[in-house]
Amino acid sequence: MQWIIRFFVSHRNISSLALTVIASLWMLSGNPDQQQRIARILTFSVFYPFQFYFNQTTRIKNVVAENRTLKESFANLSVQVAQLSEAGRENERLTEMLGIARQFPYQLVPARVVVRDPSFISRSAIINVGKEQGLLPFMPVMTTHGAAGKIIQVMQHMSMVQLILDPSNRTSVMVQRSREIGILETENGSDFFIMFRAHADVNVGDTIITSGLGGIYPKGLLAGRVAKLTENRDPIFKKAIITPEVDFDRLEEVFVLKLTPQWASFKQELDSMVTSQSKQAGQ
Amino acid sequence: MISDAVKWVLVFMVSLILQTSFVPVITIAGIKPDLLIVALFFFSIKYGVIPGIFVGFALGLGQDLYSPSMLGQNALTKTVAGAFIGLFNERMMRSDPLIKTVLLLVVFIIHDALFFIVQIARLGDPVSTLFLGLLTKCLPRALYSIAVAVLFYIWDLIPKPGIRK
Numbered sequence: 424m425q426w427i428i429r430f431f432v433s434h435r436n437i438s439s440l441a442l443t444v445i446a447s448l449w450m451l452s453g454n455p456d457q458q459q460r461i462a463r464i465l466t467f468s469v470f471y472p473f474q475f476y477f478n479q480t481t482r483i484k485n486v487v488a489e490n491r492t493l494k495e496s497f498a499n500l501s502v503q504v505a506q507l508s509e510a511g512r513e514n515e516r517l518t519e520m521l522g523i524a525r526q527f528p529y530q531l532v533p534a535r536v537v538v539r540d541p542s543f544i545s546r547s548a549i550i551n552v553g554k555e556q557g558l559l560p561f562m563p564v565m566t567t568h569g570a571a572g573k574i575i576q577v578m579q580h581m582s583m584v585q586l587i588l589d590p591s592n593r594t595s596v597m598v599q600r601s602r603e604i605g606i607l608e609t610e611n612g613s614d615f616f617i618m619f620r621a622h623a624d625v626n627v628g629d630t631i632i633t634s635g636l637g638g639i640y641p642k643g644l645l646a647g648r649v650a651k652l653t654e655n656r657d658p659i660f661k662k663a664i665i666t667p668e669v670d671f672d673r674l675e676e677v678f679v680l681k682l683t684p685q686w687a688s689f690k691q692e693l694d695s696m697v698t699s700q701s702k703q704a705g706q
Numbered sequence: 707m708i709s710d711a712v713k714w715v716l717v718f719m720v721s722l723i724l725q726t727s728f729v730p731v732i733t734i735a736g737i738k739p740d741l742l743i744v745a746l747f748f749f750s751i752k753y754g755v756i757p758g759i760f761v762g763f764a765l766g767l768g769q770d771l772y773s774p775s776m777l778g779q780n781a782l783t784k785t786v787a788g789a790f791i792g793l794f795n796e797r798m799m800r801s802d803p804l805i806k807t808v809l810l811l812v813v814f815i816i817h818d819a820l821f822f823i824v825q826i827a828r829l830g831d832p833v834s835t836l837f838l839g840l841l842t843k844c845l846p847r848a849l850y851s852i853a854v855a856v857l858f859y860i861w862d863l864i865p866k867p868g869i870r871k
Contacts, residue, residue, distance in 0.1 A: 436755045436789070443763040443785040450770075450778030451824065458777040466771050 516676055519567045529641065530681040532556050534564075536674050537581070546588040546612050548572075550677060553580045561639055561684045564677050569645030569668040570594065570633055571677055582679070587646075588612040588671055595637035596646050598623075599630040607631065607646055607665060615647060615665040625663050627652060638684045714749055718765060721745040726772070737843070739851040742769065743817060746784060747791050747810050748858055755792030762788025779824050787817040803859050807852055814848035815840065 431438045450461055520533060534550035552558055554577050562574045564584045572586035585592055587607065594607040596617065601624035605617035619625050629649045635642025651664040721741040729738045742765050750758030766784030770777045791813055822836040 436759075436792075439756050439759045440785065440789045443759055444782060447763070447766070447778040447782035447785060450781065451776065451828065453777070462771055462777050465767065469768075469771070 516567070520676060520678065527678075531678040532558065532681060534582075534677050534679055536677060539674070546586050546590075547575070548584045548586060548674060550582050550584055550679070551580065552679060553578045553582050555580055556679075557681060558582050558679055559683060562682060563640045563644070563680045565644055565680060566669050566674065566677050568670070569647070570640055571669050571671075571674065573639050574679065584677070586671060586674075587615075587667070587669075593637075594640060594646065595634045596631050597634040598625055598649075599632045601625065601629070604634050604636065605663070615667055617663045617665060618660045619663055621659055621661050623661070625649060625652065625661070631665055639682075641680065641682060714761075717745050717749075718742070718761075722765075722768065734850070735846075737846040737850055739854040740814075740847060741851075741854065742784070743787060743814065744810070744851055744855045744858065746788055747806075747813055747855070750788045750791035751794055751806070751809075752796055753792070754795040754797065755789055758788030758792030759785055760788075762786075776824070776828060779821065779828075782824060783817045783820045786820055787813050790816055806859075807855075810852055810855060811848050814844060814851065818844035818847070 450458065453461065532552055534552040536548050537551045538549035540547045540549075550564070558574060558577050560574055560577055564571045564573060570587060572584045572589075572592065574582045575585045576583040587594055588609065590609055590612060592608075595604065596607045597604045603619055603623040603625055605619050605623075607615055607617055609615045617631070627649050631646045631648065633640035633642060633644040633646055645668045647665040647667040649663045650666040653662045653664065721744070725741045729741060732738065746758070746762055746765060749761055762784035763781050765788075766779075766781035769780040769784070791809065794809055818840060819836065822831075822839045825831055826833060826835060
């Protein structure tokens, strides 16, 4: 055995050549089936690590590409879900509005709030209906939850609504249960109150509706609920803190009630009287 | 030493990739250069007989596995080619580009002659195939490969940083 090793070492060039040539000839001498088998074994043992590495690399590349595609799909689907969800909510609101419109005895003009006044001074909103739809100043505006304000300026296709949040806006209201009348007002646009006479029949939780006496809102529109009663410094009055029914932060769709102010005819008559008096004085 | 091994593995891999992908594009009248033999030539002439034999065997076997119609044919021819080139190892004798070119031509002839002999023996082709093949295929292929090998010469002539000739 030792002499074989010694021979190989001393004649390593020839031995190496012989070894590889014999291996080559052995492979060549096999029939096609044997050659294929040897090729398969060699391919598997020699190329498998590389193949595995390339497969893994390709797989990682595929995963990265798939991840990118999934992210895009996810973003698209999120947008679609948001749109569908929004459409669903809008559908609910419009269905509710439709129900209100059907049961309400006045002619209602549905409108969408397109601009909200960001300032805390006027507290107004602009809606997408105007003269074109037959709107006039002082027409009341409401939501499905109750009174929201009145129109103060009418343009061709838009109108400005003064919300009841506006401190300059005062609304004549009454307690639905006891018919006690008061004026719904606010000083800061967020805290609403009504000053009642000290002995007025008002309880916490009472529903407040419009009285119809102001000449603008029809009688019976929901305005709010009594949240708290406070004793005033003046013993003649007591103050009822009111929570409005309308969520003014989420004002999206409204109705305009096509009602001319009840005092309009009086005003007309008064104006004509004043004009005739001045004419007589001039003569 | 290790960096040399890595470098040569890369050279052979690139040669193999180019041989299967790029070389078919630059085929002229069915004649294409053999980059593997060119790479084997430069390797064996630098490192000698034994590395030439084993690398030639491995390269040939790789080529056979790529198209296993005649497993062992390329292994045998490249082993012999590697051994032959190794005899003219640069450590033993200095050779200028002209001698290298002639050597490369001889290597091609030996390689292809052996290739055709194996083919004749295995498939029973007529002996005229050998001469016809050497004349019509081997020589043009060898000349084309030598033309490509000039690029290797040029690369070899470019001074490398840190190497003093």
